[in-house]
Amino acid sequence: MDETARERSPPFKKSNGGDRSHQSPRIDRYNIVFVLMDSQGNVKERQLKEEKNRMALEVISRNSHPHAHRTFRRRAPAPYLFLMPFGLLFILFFIAPIVYAIYQSLFRSQRSGLGLGAPIVSFNGLANFADVLHDSNFSSGVGRVLLYGIVQVPVMLGLALILALFLDSAAARFKPFFRLAFFAPYAVPGIIAALLWGYLYDPALSPFVKGVQALGLPRPDFLGAGSVLWSIANIATWTYTGYNMLIIFAALQAIPTELYESARIDGGSGWYIAWHIKIPLVVPALVLTCIFSIIGTLQLFGEPQVLLPISNNISSSYTPVLYAYNTAFNYNNYNYAAALSVVLALVICVLSFGFLRVTQRQAGV
């Protein structure tokens, strides 16, 4: 145990108050928690009482007639009335568009000859989906964003975790400032952020390019074929690190400080606490931010769209969403764009729920 930890954590005896009966030399984490609760006024007894009540309730509900549940529901329509505004908007603006997109994806515009005159819209079954699966533009776009995600998401979440741990351990005086400073980029609208970074990447305007050139080094090309994906990753990292940091930070704040105290008593250093207590306990928050990030990665659109006019190296099918957008509005092929969107949604679903499964199985979260 280092000097500072010893100062901060009160000696075991003191926190235990007058109750000497629990001064057991064997100290493990749970034991301490139990003892501390005990010292704060007969928590143990209260817990026992609650336990009894709960068991009693369970007995009642097990014995009750199955129809009792239904009568309860009939008697209280209020919750549903209150939930209706949400339910209605949810159906109108979320479920209905999805259903409509799926419906649209089953059709195609059919022309003949020179194609003059309005096209005939005909039922196409699942042929659009078969085309999507064989579409190299789509698969290379998905491949590109996956490569991007594999690099960008760990970097961003790693940074967010480090910043959150830093904020959690920093002196309270500076906390509000840093919290705001880390979060500030998220408050900048995504398109504005991309424009801002666009200027910083632009070969003619960028102070980075000029600075590097002034040092006599070769001119960096932020918009080149090999670099533009990572320039986009940099924008996303800059924008979303603070946001993810805040989620992880909130999880850190929820960890009971007793755990830290016990660890310090055990002789755990700051690193030990971070690695063995803080990080394992914020894993659910990390999983959550990771899922958000996977979804965000596959939906990458704004940044490449903004950088498109200043880089030769962003094609019209650079990301799956960009491809769906161009298919709908440049190629004027709404049905195929709908199929692209539906397949992309399925890919996102599989990846995020797949990730959840894997992490749940491994970490038991």
Place this chain on the structure above:
Amino acid sequence: MQFFSSFSWMRRLALRFAIVGTLFVLMTSLAACSSGTNTSNVSNGPVNLTFWSWINGADKAVALWNQTHPNIHVKYSNVGSGPVEYDKLFTGIKANNEPDIAQVEFQVMPTFETTGALVDLSPYGAGAFKNQFVPWTWNQDTLGSAIYGIPGDTGPLALYYRADLFAKYHIPVPTTWAQYADDAAKLHAANPNTFMTDFPPKQPGWFTGLEWQTGARLFRIDGQSWKVSINSPQAQQVASYWQDLISRKLIKTEPDFANAWFHDLQSGAVATWITAPWGAGIIELNAPKTSGDWKVAPIPQWQAGQNVDGNWGGSSNVVFKSTQHPKEAAEFAEWLNTNQASMEYQIKGNALYPAYEPLLNSSLLSSPLPFFGNQNIFDLFKQASTQVDDSFQWGPTMEQVYSDTGDNFANAVNGQGTLGDGLNAVQQSTIAYMKKQGFSVSQ
């Protein structure tokens, strides 16, 4: 994790939502049906028309029209230029709420013709103007006996060059493409920071203008099918010419109309720009300090002594089927592009170069320009305009062709294949795309 643990409960809740919500939606829509009344189309008073265009000065022309035509009131909107407007038009066509009249560029005329949303203007007296427009523009807007648009402006190509740089390095102004390539080498040797021009890989409209000059025809109508020849020998000739300049690093390959590109115009990093009359305004506006340095010469030729040109840009005004007043809309479209005062507003506002021949003699287009060292550049364009081949035909999927060309050319300037490979790839992708849509296609 807590919020994922209770799926069955959520599913039950979702189902209840769905049922309650669906009932409510049905109820409201039924209510709406019963209370709705059919709006009558009978109009008293002036006819109202809506008009979309992105030309600066079109607003003033519309104001003049409204002043002089009290019975037909036109409402003008600028909803964005080029593809931005087309996106909205395509959506509007699907929803049957497109404007009465809109500006569209020549290359997308067949695309709009294949939506079936354009009104044939021949029953409304459009045919009377046939011989008064620059011949190739009229061909772009007609299909058989149908007239689908009234030409507005054109973009014959010419060579804008930095006369000061050419004089400084003792380089002759090129009249042939061979000479242009020689000059490019000389210029770059004289100053490694100066390039002959920029090849914007994602500007297929510009490249198509050069192909047009060379005699390449991307599309032809052959009976009831489209003949696609995007990688014709003439097109390949243009591609290999520019590929050579790119490979020798004598020209830049930046995106055009981007900050870096404007910066090059200002700094003299590029010595020429092959562009249309509207390019004059862009240079003047974005590189005002280069006043007096630029001049305009005819576009270089493949053979000395030839006089052939291509075109980049230009647009027409079309009338859409959902209009209630096709006759009045046609009348407005005709007036907008042939009335002297109307066109002069647009010439002043957007450096528009008219397709209506009598207006080429407008005093606005026959005076020397101080920015170009008092050269009267429009005399040259008046010549160039007559040298544009009038049989050029656009295809029905130009947005796709341009998009694919841009992607392939961008790869080529990055060293992945050549521009010629790009044309071959676009030929294949275009045929595949058109067949998929059901067009009858032949190679």
